[in-house]
Amino acid sequence: xxxxxxxxxxxxxxxxxxxxxxxxxxxxxxxxxxxxxxxxxxxxxxxxxxxxxxxxxxxxxxxxxxxxxxxxxxxxxxxxxxxxxxxxxxxxxxxxxxxxxxxxxxxxxxxxxxxxxxxxxxxxxxxxxxxxxxxxxxxxxxxxxxxxxxxxxxxxxxxxxxxxxxxxxxxxxxxxxxxxxxxxxxxxxxxxxxxxxxxxxxxxxxxxxxxxxxxxxxxxxxxxxxxxxxxxxxxxxxxxxxxxxxxxxxxxxxxxxxxxxxxxxxxxx
Amino acid sequence: xxxxxxxxxxxxxxxxxxxxxxxxxxxxxxxxxxxxxxxxxxxxxxxxxxxxxxxxxxxxxxxxxxxxxxxxxxxxxxxxxxxxxxxxxxxxxxxxxxxxxxxxxxxxxxxxxxxxxxxxxxxxxxxxxxxxxxxxxxxxxxxxxxxxxxxxxxxxxxxxxxxxxxxxxxxxxxxxxxxxxxxxxxxxxxxxxxxxxxxxxxxxxxxxxxxxxxxxxxxxxxxxxxxxxxxxxxxxxxxxxxxxxxxxxxxxxxxxxxxxxxxxxxxxxxxxxxxxxxxxxxxxxxxxxxxxxxxxxxxxxxxxxx
Numbered sequence: 001x002x003x004x005x006x007x008x009x010x011x012x013x014x015x016x017x018x019x020x021x022x023x024x025x026x027x028x029x030x031x032x033x034x035x036x037x038x039x040x041x042x043x044x045x046x047x048x049x050x051x052x053x054x055x056x057x058x059x060x061x062x063x064x065x066x067x068x069x070x071x072x073x074x075x076x077x078x079x080x081x082x083x084x085x086x087x088x089x090x091x092x093x094x095x096x097x098x099x100x101x102x103x104x105x106x107x108x109x110x111x112x113x114x115x116x117x118x119x120x121x122x123x124x125x126x127x128x129x130x131x132x133x134x135x136x137x138x139x140x141x142x143x144x145x146x147x148x149x150x151x152x153x154x155x156x157x158x159x160x161x162x163x164x165x166x167x168x169x170x171x172x173x174x175x176x177x178x179x180x181x182x183x184x185x186x187x188x189x190x191x192x193x194x195x196x197x198x199x200x201x202x203x204x205x206x207x208x209x210x211x212x213x214x215x216x217x218x219x220x221x222x223x224x225x226x227x228x229x230x231x232x233x234x235x236x237x238x239x240x241x242x243x244x245x246x247x248x249x250x251x252x253x254x255x256x257x258x259x260x261x262x263x264x265x266x267x268x269x
Numbered sequence: 270x271x272x273x274x275x276x277x278x279x280x281x282x283x284x285x286x287x288x289x290x291x292x293x294x295x296x297x298x299x300x301x302x303x304x305x306x307x308x309x310x311x312x313x314x315x316x317x318x319x320x321x322x323x324x325x326x327x328x329x330x331x332x333x334x335x336x337x338x339x340x341x342x343x344x345x346x347x348x349x350x351x352x353x354x355x356x357x358x359x360x361x362x363x364x365x366x367x368x369x370x371x372x373x374x375x376x377x378x379x380x381x382x383x384x385x386x387x388x389x390x391x392x393x394x395x396x397x398x399x400x401x402x403x404x405x406x407x408x409x410x411x412x413x414x415x416x417x418x419x420x421x422x423x424x425x426x427x428x429x430x431x432x433x434x435x436x437x438x439x440x441x442x443x444x445x446x447x448x449x450x451x452x453x454x455x456x457x458x459x460x461x462x463x464x465x466x467x468x469x470x471x472x473x474x475x476x477x478x479x480x481x482x483x484x485x486x487x488x489x490x491x492x493x494x495x496x497x498x499x500x501x502x503x504x505x506x507x508x509x510x511x512x513x514x515x516x517x518x519x520x521x522x523x524x525x526x527x528x529x530x531x532x533x534x535x536x537x538x539x540x541x542x543x544x545x546x547x548x549x550x551x552x553x554x555x556x557x558x559x560x561x562x563x564x565x566x567x568x569x570x571x572x573x574x575x
Contacts, residue, residue: 009371013371092356096354
């Protein structure tokens with residue numbers, strides 16, 4: 001109870017800190033929104049990306065929205081937490097907390113809470129911009145939204161845990177951004193966020209299929225794109241069981257790595 | 270019933286690979302006492318304190334802090350400690366009040382946030398983001414976070430580095446008031462005036478050992494604290510150590526009138542301290558071959574003692 005109550009107090013504190021740090025707000029929170037706007041405008045002249053069953057055209061904004069949501073989930077979890085925790089380890093925040101009676105569990109409730117709150121706001125903003133600014137029609141049935149709910153929740157949980165595990169990789173707080181951002185950036189390019197996945201060479205597709213972002217983006221496309229687009233996927237279908245499986249594998253791997261590697265401080269460093 | 274010591278350290282050792290940082294420290298801190306740990310940079314002050322705080326593991330010896338081995342100190346134990354670390358470079362996106370209030374929430378019976386802000390002199394900055402503060406002001410936030418949980422034992426690791434003289438005076442006042450309320454304090458510093466002002470007792474650490482321990486005005490051996498009288502006459506400058514400087518000056522005056530450039534110097538803590546550290550350095554920096562002889566000597570003296 002106490003762990004949870006302190007965790008919620010941490011969440012409030014963390015969310016406030018998140019929105020006060022200008023660089024995270026831009027590179028993590030607004031980045032997918034900016035990219036969606038740029039892609040939608042840049043490719044608006046290149047016509048249709050396909051047709052819906054009712055005969056309307058799928059424009060650039062509709063085509064890129066699922067990928068940008070997936071990218072947002074990756075940034076809000078992996079990039080945000082890996083950089084954030086590495087910075088906190090480097091600048092003494094973790095050491096200070098380690099000397100207080102704050103339970104480690106509360107610290108993580110705070111981090112998960114921060115990720116969830118900022119990510120939900122980010123996705124809501126993406127969908128809002130797509131709908132209002134670019135007139136993207138949204139699913140009207142319950143089915144796609146249920147798919148969206150589990151893909152999103154599984155995705156954000158996986159992303160947060162992988163972020164915690166990756167926070168051990170940078171050797172110092174100063175190098176955190178330089179180490180983490182290239183990883184997430186490359187993943188976005190090879191996972192079908194910016195470039196249609198099937199346009200990539202086969203070996204690159206196989207490589208990207210090992211990582212969770214490809215599956216997350218595929219799951220999101222199944223929600224926001226018409227059924228006919230499934231044929232353009234690598235396996236010729238949305239393969240939602242595969243999405244669930246691969247995200248779950250990374251969820252468990254991230255959780256195990258986090259538990260094994262997280263320490264308040266590096267003793268005797 | 271005599272109160273249990275809040276800190277008990279016996280034969281504490283710490284080595285990093287082949288490098289020995291601490292070579293068998295023993296000391297105690299009584300309840301309500303302020304112990305100053307003095308020593309040059311790299312002497313082992315911070316290593317010692319971080320072992321007591323639970324941040325580092327020791328290589329050998331026994332340590333008890335508030336009756337608990339710091340290696341196994343849980344959250345309840347941490348709730349009774351206040352720790353002010355040496356450096357802090359946090360992002361500081363929170364305001365002073367937000368930060369202190371947030372940390373107060375970690376403790377069961379915290380101090381009133383406004384009282385703490387007043388005590389560290391940050392009322393006027395309560396609404397300011399921590400990152401906008403000066404170094405000295407940030408240090409006071411560190412102290413506020415260290416004391417907000419109403420600790421029984423407070424660790425202060427070089428707390429006034431970067432303070433201007435006035436801020437240092439205010440800080441001393443704050444620490445004295447905490448001490449008056451019964452807080453036990455372990456203070457490391459390399460400012461001798463600070464140690465003298467705040468400590469009931471001082472331990473001088475050099476080369477990983479305690480080379481002297483005692484009240485600030487009783488530190489060092491008799492000779493090191495013996496006053497010196499210096500004056501000039503037609504033979505040149507004189508410099509005489511005497512435990513009765515008044516008598517010497519009276520005799521000088523009776524014999525030759527007012528002595529020229531007369532000074533009576535009572536060795537300051539600094540003089541005594543520098544002497545102690547220099548002695549420790551000389552012993553440690555002796556020729557490498559002397560190590561064997563030194564060990565032999567220690568072994569023989571142990572033999573005599575047993």
